[in-house]
Amino acid sequence: xxxxxxxxxxxxxxxxxxxxxxxxxxxxxxEPWSMVIPPPNVTGILHMGHALNDTIQDVxxxxxxxxxxxxxxxxxxxxxxxxxxxxxxxxLRKEGKRRQDLGREAFVERVWEWRKQYGGTIVRQxxxxxxxxDWSHERFTMDEGLSRAVAEVFCKMYDEDLIYRGNYIVNxxxxxxxxxxxxEVEHEANHxxxxxxxxxxxxxxxGVKGKPYEDYIMVATTRPETLPGDTAVAVNPKDERYLHxxxxxxxxxxxxxxxxxxxxxxVEREFGTGIVKITPAHDPNDFQVGKRxxxxxINIMNGDGTMNALAGPKYDGMDRFDCRxxxxxxxxxxxxxxxxxxxxxxxxxxxxxxxVIESRLxxxxxxxxxxxxxxxxxxxxxxAITFSPKRYEQTYFNWMENIRDWCISRQIWWGHxxxxxxxxxxxxxxxxxxxxxxxxxxxASIRQDEDVLDTWFSSWLWPFSTLGWPDKTADLARYxxxxxxxxxxxxxxxxxxxxxxxxxxxxxxxxxxxxxxxxVVRDEQGRKMSKSLGNSLDPLKIIEExxxxxxRFSLMQTTAPGIDVYISMNKFEIGRNFGTKIxxxxxxxxxxxxxxxxxxxxxxxxxxxxxxxxxxxxxxxTLDPALLTDDDRCILAQADDxxxxxxxWLEKYRFQDAALAIYDFVWSKFCDWxxxxxxxxxxxxxxxxxxxxxxxxxxxxxRALRVVHPFMPFLTEELWHQMGFCGExxxxxxxxxxxxxxxxxxxxxxxxxxxxxxxxSKRELITAGRALRTQYGIAxxxxxxxxxxxxxxxxxxxxxRDAAMIAGFLRAEPLEIVAxxxxxxxxxxxxxxxxxxxxxxxxxxxxxxLAKIGAELDKNKKFLAGVVAKLSNEGFVxxxxxxxxxxxxxRKVELEAxxxxxxxxxxxxxxxx
RNA sequence: GGGCGCUUAGCUCAGUUGGUUAGAGCAUUACCUUCACACGGUAGGGGUCACUGGUUCGAGUCCAGUAGCGCCCACCA
Numbered sequence: 001x002x003x004x005x006x007x008x009x010x011x012x013x014x015x016x017x018x019x020x021x022x023x024x025x026x027x028x029x030x031e032p033w034s035m036v037i038p039p040p041n042v043t044g045i046l047h048m049g050h051a052l053n054d055t056i057q058d059v060x061x062x063x064x065x066x067x068x069x070x071x072x073x074x075x076x077x078x079x080x081x082x083x084x085x086x087x088x089x090x091x092l093r094k095e096g097k098r099r100q101d102l103g104r105e106a107f108v109e110r111v112w113e114w115r116k117q118y119g120g121t122i123v124r125q126x127x128x129x130x131x132x133x134d135w136s137h138e139r140f141t142m143d144e145g146l147s148r149a150v151a152e153v154f155c156k157m158y159d160e161d162l163i164y165r166g167n168y169i170v171n172x173x174x175x176x177x178x179x180x181x182x183x184e185v186e187h188e189a190n191h192x193x194x195x196x197x198x199x200x201x202x203x204x205x206x207g208v209k210g211k212p213y214e215d216y217i218m219v220a221t222t223r224p225e226t227l228p229g230d231t232a233v234a235v236n237p238k239d240e241r242y243l244h245x246x247x248x249x250x251x252x253x254x255x256x257x258x259x260x261x262x263x264x265x266x267v268e269r270e271f272g273t274g275i276v277k278i279t280p281a282h283d284p285n286d287f288q289v290g291k292r293x294x295x296x297x298i299n300i301m302n303g304d305g306t307m308n309a310l311a312g313p314k315y316d317g318m319d320r321f322d323c324r325x326x327x328x329x330x331x332x333x334x335x336x337x338x339x340x341x342x343x344x345x346x347x348x349x350x351x352x353x354x355x356v357i358e359s360r361l362x363x364x365x366x367x368x369x370x371x372x373x374x375x376x377x378x379x380x381x382x383x384a385i386t387f388s389p390k391r392y393e394q395t396y397f398n399w400m401e402n403i404r405d406w407c408i409s410r411q412i413w414w415g416h417x418x419x420x421x422x423x424x425x426x427x428x429x430x431x432x433x434x435x436x437x438x439x440x441x442x443x444a445s446i447r448q449d450e451d452v453l454d455t456w457f458s459s460w461l462w463p464f465s466t467l468g469w470p471d472k473t474a475d476l477a478r479y480x481x482x483x484x485x486x487x488x489x490x491x492x493x494x495x496x497x498x499x500x501x502x503x504x505x506x507x508x509x510x511x512x513x514x515x516x517x518x519x520v521v522r523d524e525q526g527r528k529m530s531k532s533l534g535n536s537l538d539p540l541k542i543i544e545e546x547x548x549x550x551x552r553f554s555l556m557q558t559t560a561p562g563i564d565v566y567i568s569m570n571k572f573e574i575g576r577n578f579g580t581k582i583x584x585x586x587x588x589x590x591x592x593x594x595x596x597x598x599x600x601x602x603x604x605x606x607x608x609x610x611x612x613x614x615x616x617x618x619x620x621x622t623l624d625p626a627l628l629t630d631d632d633r634c635i636l637a638q639a640d641d642x643x644x645x646x647x648x649w650l651e652k653y654r655f656q657d658a659a660l661a662i663y664d665f666v667w668s669k670f671c672d673w674x675x676x677x678x679x680x681x682x683x684x685x686x687x688x689x690x691x692x693x694x695x696x697x698x699x700x701x702x703r704a705l706r707v708v709h710p711f712m713p714f715l716t717e718e719l720w721h722q723m724g725f726c727g728e729x730x731x732x733x734x735x736x737x738x739x740x741x742x743x744x745x746x747x748x749x750x751x752x753x754x755x756x757x758x759x760x761s762k763r764e765l766i767t768a769g770r771a772l773r774t775q776y777g778i779a780x781x782x783x784x785x786x787x788x789x790x791x792x793x794x795x796x797x798x799x800x801r802d803a804a805m806i807a808g809f810l811r812a813e814p815l816e817i818v819a820x821x822x823x824x825x826x827x828x829x830x831x832x833x834x835x836x837x838x839x840x841x842x843x844x845x846x847x848x849x850l851a852k853i854g855a856e857l858d859k860n861k862k863f864l865a866g867v868v869a870k871l872s873n874e875g876f877v878x879x880x881x882x883x884x885x886x887x888x889x890x891r892k893v894e895l896e897a898x899x900x901x902x903x904x905x906x907x908x909x910x911x912x913x
Numbered sequence: 914g915g916g917c918g919c920u921u922a923g924c925u926c927a928g929u930u931g932g933u934u935a936g937a938g939c940a941u942u943a944c945c946u947u948c949a950c951a952c953g954g955u956a957g958g959g960g961u962c963a964c965u966g967g968u969u970c971g972a973g974u975c976c977a978g979u980a981g982c983g984c985c986c987a988c989c990a
Binding site for chain 1: 915918925927937939940948949950953954
């Protein structure tokens with residue numbers, strides 16, 4: 001076996017072999033288990049969030065596959081309407097062109113070309129992570145099939161009146177030139193101003209320029225540039241201060257237009273002056289107020305964020321923020337500006353380009369969400385879908401219960417074009433395919449709606465559109481609903497909730513059984529990793545510097561459910577070091593099987609046949625009980641426990657706990673203790689003992705390798721082959737997840753918790769002995785002489801069997817093991833250096849030990865009193881579990897014995913002095 | 914404004930339904946290049962579990978309150 005672990009070579013080697021061998025494809029045999037990948041943006045490059053998300057999924061997929069499930073993991077990418085259009089537009093700009101110069105058709109063609117050339121980046125990167133997706137099932141949200149699903153769904157909902165078109169105020173990105181859904185707007189704190197502006201009351205004496213009007217009301221606004229669009233000012237109807245204004249009118253500054261004062265509950269009396277200017281075309285609240293009061297909607301802005309003619313000739317064509325300045329200056333000059341206050345508020349930004357959002361009145365398409373939400377809420381309430389961790393279900397409910405209609409139209413070119421057609425007679429209908437003529441009037445001159453659909457309108461169908469819907473495919477029948485959906489909590493509203501709605505509506509069944517929510521990946525300062533912040537650690541660089549396996553393992557052992565992950569470079573050392581450790585112990589085991597003849601005590605070539613090793617990798621093993629040591633029994637039990645524990649954690653989606661259990665087993669239990677202890681047997685003069693020790697190493701390590709595999713697929717595959725657990729053309733990917741030991745095995749081998757307890761206490765003894773060596777400064781090269789004082793004759797006999805091994809650990813001369821009764825009732829360890837022999841207890845600080853024991857007793861005093869009381873108080877028994885009482889009682893006895901022992905020892909020592 | 918979460922060793926975090934001595938990794942101290950591994954081994958040091966009160970035989974864990982931090986949602990112009 002290779003001496004050096006070269007992850008790069010290994011990782012480069014295995015992925016193509018796996019893919020070409022069809023190991024990622026479902027077998028069609030066994031119970032189906034499926035999952036769809038959250039499709040990354042086709043423009044995307046792999047970031048830590050993907051690395052975490054996709055590693056979790058791969059762990060699940062590989063684990064389920066090893067459990068014999070028929071695993072289908074569907075990969076794919078999202079066409080990411082605005083993001084992709086932006087990228088291509090940027091490229092065009094370098095050529096000095098705008099998309100309008102190309103025209104719609106040519107532009108879309110250009111985007112497809114871009115996708116062909118660059119769209120595969122993220123998909124390649126997923127491969128370098130080791131993701132075991134079935135690439136033959138790869139889908140793209142703009143694929144022909146998925147586009148059909150989109151059109152089908154749109155038309156169905158259109159016909160059911162679940163989709164409507166309306167002139168509504170929407171979030172508008174002036175830079176992207178399109179509407180955005182509510183959740184595509186990111187609100188950020190803004191240190192702004194509150195301008196206090198005087199609106200003269202109509203009928204009052206008008207002032208002169210530069211001087212305040214005699215009779216005016218004070219309106220506070222954060223957006224003075226919208227003033228030309230005002231069509232009213234509003235007060236709270238219950239506000240006594242302004243009762244006299246009801247029914248009056250005021251004059252709009254600068255234009256002199258007369259607008260009414262209205263009363264509406266929406267106005268907060270406490271904020272600002274208690275008077276609000278109402279601009280129905282440029283503020284969502286004002287829009288609602290305007291509807292209630294029948295106000296005119298004056299749109300004073302263009303789609304690109306500049307003012308239009310309705311803003312007034314002076315401001316026409318001016319950018320909105322320049323206009324703000326100009327209007328404030330003009331208000332000031334006209335004597336309308338009273339004063340300015342600082343004001344901290346929230347301002348919406350485009351989630352794509354971070355431009356400040358404008359509220360804009362425009363004709364848009366909407367989905368009625370309330371009817372869809374009912375079943376989707378029920379699906380989670382009934383437990384048909386669970387969230388892990390469960391607390392996110394509450395987040396989901398809150399959103400669903402306050403759900404608002406979904407604006408699905410976007411004024412861009414890249415995406416699914418809205419399948420609605422119009423004829424010249426004014427007929428309007430939806431159809432999946434472009435019809436030849438109007439179905440109502442037969443007119444041949446028809447045109448399609450110009451808008452495209454929100455990208456999420458294809459994503460929300462992903463769990464069934466990728467399986468072939470609307471066709472009734474075999475995939476759909478076999479793999480829907482999927483098992484798990486993994487994502488970060490920030491996407492519950494965008495995507496998870498909508499998929500549940502779509503699944504319930506169009507499939508009549510939930511899209512997945514469980515939603516696995518993992519944390520958001522953040523940097524050391526707790527910031528979300530993002531390209532714009534430049535703080536993202538590039539997973540590919542980590543893979544380059546460490547390895548994909550290191551990255552994967554480190555991520556898994558760092559991520560607690562639903563808790564954000566804080567990442568720094570040194571995290572990846574954990575995975576790297578663990579990989580190296582596994583490699584080295586494998587090399588050690590392998591060495592004993594293959595480097596026969598190198599020394600007389602090592603195994604000969606016939607010791608462990610290839611076929612036997614392969615069988616051990618299938619958990620097939622026969623052992624000679626006569627040759628078993630307690631250490632063997634212990635590691636067999638611990639390996640069994642580890643497998644059960646890891647399986648349990650994976651079932652609960654506790655990847656961190658699973659990773660830690662594996663790490664602890666492999667490193668601490670297996671390498672640090674069992675392998676070290678097995679060295680004496682491996683070098684024993686008895687060939688049968690050597691063989692059995694080696695068999696156990698292969699068996700236990702083979703089990704560990706398989707459990708590690710979902711976390712570190714490349715390394716484990718390489719070792720699985722190099723150590724001979726399988727032959728060419730085979731794979732650990734398809735090896736069975738380790739089974740539990742049978743009762744018969746446990747019985748015939750004497751595997752029991754009691755043996756584990758003995759071995760563990762023996763290890764404590766060794767640790768104590770090592771501590772003595774350190775304490776006495778005995779050089780590691782120097783053999784010390786230990787006298788082990790056993791608690792009883794039975795223990796003495798047991799320790800005597802392990803004497804050689806213990807001596808090996810302690811680098812000691814042959815041990816002297818005596819029962820405590822033989823040396824005056826003082827159990828413990830003794831050490832001798834040169835000719836001086838001291839019992840262990842004689843080495844400790846007696847007064848300090850007594851104080852420690854005293855503190856212990858003190859701590860337990862209350863409870864011990866309870867134990868005593870228990871004898872006469874039946875009520876106590878029912879409250880404290882019997883085993884706990886028993887434990888405490890034993891502890892009390894031990895403590896008392898300890899005190900007595902130390903007392904006796906102190907006396908002995910005093911006498912000796 | 915509403916909702917959720919966090920606060921445990923110098924740092925990053927575990928700690929299932931309350932139950933023996935609160936753990937891990939990194940960092941740190943000492944010793945060791947011993948025939949798998951220095952990306953290693955051995956032995957250590959380091960914690961009033963944010964604070965206050967309560968329930969309990971027993972609280973890091975449950976309850977109430979306080980403080981600080983973070984996230985999500987939201988139309989105070």
